[in-house]
Amino acid sequence: MRMFVLPCLAVCLALAHCAAIEEKKATAADGGAGGGGGADEKTVEKRGLYGSVGDYHHHYQPQHHHEHIKTVTIEKKVPVHYTVTKHVPYTVEKKIPYEVKVDVPQPYIVEKKVPVHVKEYVKYPVHVPKPYEVIKKIPYEVKVPVDKPYEVKIHVPQPYEVIKKIPYEVKVPVPQPYEVIKKVPHEVKIEVPVPKPYEVIKKVPYEVKYEVEKPYDVEVEKPYDVEVEKPYKVVVEQKVPYEVKVPVDKPYKVEVEKPYPVHVKVPVPQPYTVEKKVHYTVEKPVPYEVKVPIEKPIPVYTQVKVPIHREIPVPHKYHVEVPIFKHHEDHHQSQHEYGHGHGHGY
Numbered sequence: 001m002r003m004f005v006l007p008c009l010a011v012c013l014a015l016a017h018c019a020a021i022e023e024k025k026a027t028a029a030d031g032g033a034g035g036g037g038g039a040d041e042k043t044v045e046k047r048g049l050y051g052s053v054g055d056y057h058h059h060y061q062p063q064h065h066h067e068h069i070k071t072v073t074i075e076k077k078v079p080v081h082y083t084v085t086k087h088v089p090y091t092v093e094k095k096i097p098y099e100v101k102v103d104v105p106q107p108y109i110v111e112k113k114v115p116v117h118v119k120e121y122v123k124y125p126v127h128v129p130k131p132y133e134v135i136k137k138i139p140y141e142v143k144v145p146v147d148k149p150y151e152v153k154i155h156v157p158q159p160y161e162v163i164k165k166i167p168y169e170v171k172v173p174v175p176q177p178y179e180v181i182k183k184v185p186h187e188v189k190i191e192v193p194v195p196k197p198y199e200v201i202k203k204v205p206y207e208v209k210y211e212v213e214k215p216y217d218v219e220v221e222k223p224y225d226v227e228v229e230k231p232y233k234v235v236v237e238q239k240v241p242y243e244v245k246v247p248v249d250k251p252y253k254v255e256v257e258k259p260y261p262v263h264v265k266v267p268v269p270q271p272y273t274v275e276k277k278v279h280y281t282v283e284k285p286v287p288y289e290v291k292v293p294i295e296k297p298i299p300v301y302t303q304v305k306v307p308i309h310r311e312i313p314v315p316h317k318y319h320v321e322v323p324i325f326k327h328h329e330d331h332h333q334s335q336h337e338y339g340h341g342h343g344h345g346y
Contacts, residue, residue, distance in 0.1 A: 074314075097287030100186065
């Protein structure tokens with residue numbers, strides 16, 4: 001934009017300067033044409049003549065003429081680009097957890113398998129020989145003959161490499177936001193097709209009569225003799241107590257505690273709290289994701305104002321010099337006499 005405005009200003013200034021030069025030439029040509037321009041001089045604008053030409057009551061002094069030049073400054077506003085922030089509404093999906101009630105039968109049956117150890121005693125005869133052998137293991141020192149301590153050389157590379165594991169953080173890129181899938185178990189009712197009416201088989205016990213022939217004879221064995229061996233000798237080991245002497249170095253003192261009073265608390269019956277388990281329902285909210293169907297994003301058309309560059313003609317002011325008129329000697333002389341006769345004022 002600035003590159004476009006600066007050349008326009010330069011062209012406008014050049015045109016104004018050329019127009020001023022042409023007007024100067026035109027006024028110079030009109031002044032050299034002669035004194036027949038008395039009728040034209042009356043129509044010329046005389047603004048600023050008193051300051052430039054001098055007082056009409058004094059002598060005309062053309063050599064001390066000072067021309068007053070006006071300067072015109074042009075201020076033009078240049079548009080500058082700036083950013084405009086606009087609020088664009090968009091849809092935001094929000095997950096709202098809500099409570100799901102699952103029917104639980106009351107009372108709720110909880111089956112828990114508890115392992116129980118059951119000891120079962122089985123009686124069976126075991127033959128133990130008399131007397132029986134007892135093997136006891138007694139550790140004892142075994143001396144192994146070794147020639148001499150000998151040197152063992154192990155090759156170690158130089159420099160010795162030491163591998164040290166240094167933990168460092170590993171950054172795994174996680175998309176934001178990321179989806180978390182949580183499985184919530186819930187009861188699913190499956191309808192099983194059942195024919196109606198359907199057959200029900202019920203077992204009814206009833207008596208079955210078997211035909212039995214006439215009573216028959218059962219043979220029973222007669223009592224028989226059992227041989228009993230004569231009594232035999234039984235060896236019984238009797239334990240005989242005897243004194244065992246333990247050698248003691250010296251008699252030592254044994255501290256015996258003196259009797260001391262012991263406070264015994266007598267239990268006094270007092271009321272106490274009894275905790276009783278009462279079954280009650282506990283409602284536990286299970287949050288889970290609910291997907292709300294949303295149609296495709298609807299395009300929203302908005303009007304955006306775009307600046308359009310358009311050239312607007314701006315009027316420029318330029319300086320116009322005041323024309324200087326040359327009077328004749330007769331007119332100047334009469335004016336001089338008139339000024340001396342009436343004084344300097346009105």
